Amino acid sequence: MSDIVFTNVARNFRRDGKEFPALRDINLSVRDKEFLAIVGPSGCGKTTCLRMAAGLEFPTSGTVAVGGVRVTRPGPDRAVVFQQFALFPWKTVAENIGFGLVANGVAAAERARRVADVLKLMNLAGYESAFPHQLSGGMQQRVAIARAYVLDPQVLLMDEPFGALDAQTRVVMQEELVRLARVNPRTVLFITHAVEEAVYLADRVVVMSRRPGTIREIIDVASVRAADSWDRFEKIEDVMDQASFVHLRTHIWRLLREQQAPDDH
Amino acid sequence: MSRRTVVGIATLLAVAGLWYLLTAATGWVGSARFPNPAEFGTAVKQIVTGGYAGARIHEHVLQSCKLVAMGFLVAVSVGLPLGLLMGWNRRAEALINPVFLIIRPIPPLAWIPLAIVWLGLGDGAKIMVIFFAAFVPSVINTHAGIRNIEPFLIEAARMLGVRGPRFVFGVLLPAAAPLIFTGLRLSLQASWTTLVAAELVGALLGLGYVLNAAAQDIFPAMILTGMVFVALSGAASTWLLGRLEQRVTRWRTA
Ligand SMILES: Nc1ncnc2c1ncn2[C@@H]1O[C@H](COP(=O)(O)OP(=O)(O)O)[C@@H](O)[C@H]1O
Ligand SMILES: [Mg+2]
Numbered sequence: 001m002s003d004i005v006f007t008n009v010a011r012n013f014r015r016d017g018k019e020f021p022a023l024r025d026i027n028l029s030v031r032d033k034e035f036l037a038i039v040g041p042s043g044c045g046k047t048t049c050l051r052m053a054a055g056l057e058f059p060t061s062g063t064v065a066v067g068g069v070r071v072t073r074p075g076p077d078r079a080v081v082f083q084q085f086a087l088f089p090w091k092t093v094a095e096n097i098g099f100g101l102v103a104n105g106v107a108a109a110e111r112a113r114r115v116a117d118v119l120k121l122m123n124l125a126g127y128e129s130a131f132p133h134q135l136s137g138g139m140q141q142r143v144a145i146a147r148a149y150v151l152d153p154q155v156l157l158m159d160e161p162f163g164a165l166d167a168q169t170r171v172v173m174q175e176e177l178v179r180l181a182r183v184n185p186r187t188v189l190f191i192t193h194a195v196e197e198a199v200y201l202a203d204r205v206v207v208m209s210r211r212p213g214t215i216r217e218i219i220d221v222a223s224v225r226a227a228d229s230w231d232r233f234e235k236i237e238d239v240m241d242q243a244s245f246v247h248l249r250t251h252i253w254r255l256l257r258e259q260q261a262p263d264d265h
Numbered sequence: 266m267s268r269r270t271v272v273g274i275a276t277l278l279a280v281a282g283l284w285y286l287l288t289a290a291t292g293w294v295g296s297a298r299f300p301n302p303a304e305f306g307t308a309v310k311q312i313v314t315g316g317y318a319g320a321r322i323h324e325h326v327l328q329s330c331k332l333v334a335m336g337f338l339v340a341v342s343v344g345l346p347l348g349l350l351m352g353w354n355r356r357a358e359a360l361i362n363p364v365f366l367i368i369r370p371i372p373p374l375a376w377i378p379l380a381i382v383w384l385g386l387g388d389g390a391k392i393m394v395i396f397f398a399a400f401v402p403s404v405i406n407t408h409a410g411i412r413n414i415e416p417f418l419i420e421a422a423r424m425l426g427v428r429g430p431r432f433v434f435g436v437l438l439p440a441a442a443p444l445i446f447t448g449l450r451l452s453l454q455a456s457w458t459t460l461v462a463a464e465l466v467g468a469l470l471g472l473g474y475v476l477n478a479a480a481q482d483i484f485p486a487m488i489l490t491g492m493v494f495v496a497l498s499g500a501a502s503t504w505l506l507g508r509l510e511q512r513v514t515r516w517r518t519a
């Protein structure tokens with residue numbers, strides 16, 4: 001059981017000596033093996049939510065628990081794909097991907113096998129001995145994703161993982177992620193500001209309000225996906241053509257649009 | 266040959282030509298003040314084959330290199346861990362920094378009298394003086410190097426479960442390597458600067474001693490010879506350090 005439960009979470013930050021609330025009243029549970037996406041205007045606290053689940057940040061009040069255990073520190077059971085990739089520039093692609101396995105005492109032979117598998121999966125074969133700075137942004141991002149996948153974590157925390165990809169690669173990665181989620185389901189907390197991506201990938205989509213971030217609405221996509229059997233399509237554009245998809249997408253767009261407007265009441 | 270090399274060689278030739286012009290050719294600068302090329306050649310030959318100030322050049326150079334190496338290595342093996350500790354641990358920083366702030370502004374050569382009182386005129390005193398000079402840049406730059414590591418790199422390592430020595434040697438040190446090496450270069454420079462000064466005070470062997478003896482003999486050609494060998498030794502050690510840096514940070518040029 002690896003659910004992520006936010007209970008009455010609030011988080012304040014200090015800026016210029018003044019404390020301000022970044023997140024308020026967050027009550028959310030990402031169910032075991034559920035794919036949950038968070039969308040919201042920038043600065044609404046999406047990354048902060050993810051960091052709290054990762055154990056890199058802590059609530060000012062309330063609790064965050066993963067698998068029923070309160071989160072106190074980061075660990076390889078909750079793999080993070082960072083928005084800035086956070087690759088080690090002095091390590092090769094293969095070393096970056098294998099580092100977590102080395103640190104967790106995985107034997108060399110198994111390590112090599114798992115790294116090779118994930119290299120192939122991420123379409124990085126042939127680049128194992130390149131250094132990150134020799135790769136395009138999109139490839140670096142794939143290495144960052146590979147580094148998280150290879151740990152085979154129960155919980156995957158992804159902060160705008162496809163942000164730096166070009167449109168074609170992005171689509172391939174999205175389809176790949178959906179395929180992976182079917183084959184090997186795990187709990188995913190996925191942050192994005194691409195509404196279509198969220199609807200295509202997620203079981204539920206959380207729409208957040210402007211700062212201080214609160215949960216505006218939670219949209220159930222999984223039931224619509226099942227009812228309209230989106231899974232019969234292999235290509236994302238076929239899913240995106242469905243009236244049910246368009247409907248959800250437009251609904252979320254409207255919610256987000258409301259968040260952009262300055263609220264003067 | 267690259268354009269840079271050509272320009273470099275041309276400049277050196279021009280300086281040599283000017284030297285010849287001002288000394289041997291016109292006599293505008295007399296031998297008592299600065300040697301001409303021929304006198305310099307003779308002095309080099311003398312110290313290389315016959316010896317000067319009690320020993321031949323390779324013995325002087327070896328002695329100086331030995332002292333620099335010892336002082337530098339001791340300084341680095343204390344300075345680097347200390348900088349690491351201060352960069353990583355705020356409490357250690359708060360504890361050590363005040364002491365460091367007091368020691369830092371003391372010119373390294375001001376340690377000479379104390380070193381002599383403690384350790385006499387032997388190698389120990391000189392190593393101590395070099396240590397104090399070389400220690401400071403190592404600590405400061407390692408400290409800054411650790412401090413300037415992108416926080417998300419440290420977070421990524423913690424997320425992956427990297428801990429203990431693997432975290433120090435696999436993450437902290439490589440991430441700080443560029444600044445650490447800047448510190449090492451400055452330390453090495455400081456080591457040579459202080460070595461010559463330390464040997465000027467009291468020594469029976471070494472390049473500083475050659476300089477001192479040549480000054481007392483009023484022997485400008487030998488003074489120049491001593492200076493040239495200090496420069497060559499310093500350049501050689503800097504080159505070695507550069508090679509090490511290149512090896513360690515190979516990824517940057519890959
Ligand atoms: N460590 C921090 N110190 C101060 N303010 C922070 C810190 N982290 C985030 N914030 C602020 O909190 C708000 C939410 O940030 P973030 O979670 O990164 O938003 P998002 O990912 O939705 O764009 C922003 O206003 C941001 O500037
Ligand atoms: Mg963010």
